[in-house]
Amino acid sequence: MIARYNKLYEEPAYGLSEAAVYLKVPHTTLRYWLTGFGKQSPIIEPVESTPPRLSFLNLIECHALAGMRKIYNLKLPKVRSALRKVSEQFPKPHPLISEVFLTDRKDLFIERMGQVVNVSRRENQLSLDFYLMHLERVETNPKGLFKFFPFVVEPRPSEPKIIEIDPMVGFGKPVIAGTAISTAIIASRFNARESITTLAEEYGCTPQQIEEAIRWERAIPLPVAA
Numbered sequence: 599m600i601a602r603y604n605k606l607y608e609e610p611a612y613g614l615s616e617a618a619v620y621l622k623v624p625h626t627t628l629r630y631w632l633t634g635f636g637k638q639s640p641i642i643e644p645v646e647s648t649p650p651r652l653s654f655l656n657l658i659e660c661h662a663l664a665g666m667r668k669i670y671n672l673k674l675p676k677v678r679s680a681l682r683k684v685s686e687q688f689p690k691p692h693p694l695i696s697e698v699f700l701t702d703r704k705d706l707f708i709e710r711m712g713q714v715v716n717v718s719r720r721e722n723q724l725s726l727d728f729y730l731m732h733l734e735r736v737e738t739n740p741k742g743l744f745k746f747f748p749f750v751v752e753p754r755p756s757e758p759k760i761i762e763i764d765p766m767v768g769f770g771k772p773v774i775a776g777t778a779i780s781t782a783i784i785a786s787r788f789n790a791r792e793s794i795t796t797l798a799e800e801y802g803c804t805p806q807q808i809e810e811a812i813r814w815e816r817a818i819p820l821p822v823a824a
Contacts, residue, residue, distance in 0.1 A: 604743070606765040610651035617652050619817055620748050620763065620772070623664050631663060632656075641678055642694070654765045655692050658736055658746060662694040665734045668753055670701050680706035680718040687717075695733070735759065747775065750814050760810040772814060774807050784808060785815035 614632070618625045629635070632644045632652070642660060645653040652660070666672045681693055688708070690696045700707040706718040735747045735757075743766065747759035762775035772781045779801050787797060788808075798805045 604765065606770070607654045607744070608645060609653055609765070610646045611654060611765065611770045612652040612657055614650050614652075617657055617660065620657065621660055621664055622749055622753060623660065628660060631660060638678075641674075641681065654744070654746075654763070654770055655695060657763070658733060658744065659692055659694040661736065661746065661748075662733050664753075666701075666706075669734065670703055672701060672703070672706065676705060676718040683717040684708065745775075748772070748814075750810055750817070758806075758810065760807055761814050774801075774803060774811055777801070777803070779803065779811075781811040781814050784811040788812050 612620070614629060615625060617623075618628045621628065629650065631641045632650045633647070634640045641663065642656060644650045644656050663677065666677055667674070680699070684690075684693045684697055688697070688710070697708055700709065700714065705716055707714050707716050709715070734753075735749065737745045737747070739745075744764070746763040748761055748763060749757050750761055751757060760775055761772050761781060763770060763772055767773055767778050768780055773779055774781065774784070784797060784801075788794065794805050794808045794812075797803070797808045801808070
């Protein structure tokens, strides 16, 4: 399936600070995942390393890793070991996206030929209770194209899917889901004292969509002047 990915998915599109905000991950944590700080190899290989810049696929990989850590509370050495084993035995690009992982909240497993293989330990260890590791907030259509719906406030099941990131729409920058309406433009017009009601009527959106776009943009730090 990786071979079918659009080339736009592999283009450097997101800086470290921008990606950290989109993913709700601390800047230093994301840098460690992508660089290892020189002490260990990166967990995820960024499309550009000096300075680190992420492709859309890198962004989804980091989102999947964040889910493993936050939602399933998996320890980083377990994840690193699992990715190493998968890459060695079943080599594919972007294993965090291309593989379907299972977890018992202690180890990571994949299924091969009807057998469950523990990929975070040397020995296989079967467990009766498994949770399917899936890419939270990522949707794939029948053509294999992705849409990413980042968390606006915090990672929780009740977060609405109102903000969308898709390289095919708005150059991969955040838009209101199902439209090409830039959240940055909505926020700038609101900051210029246009009302939520006026913006909703003009863009054909609901007030909730406009409010979420503004809420999203308020979480993004302003660029530092040169």
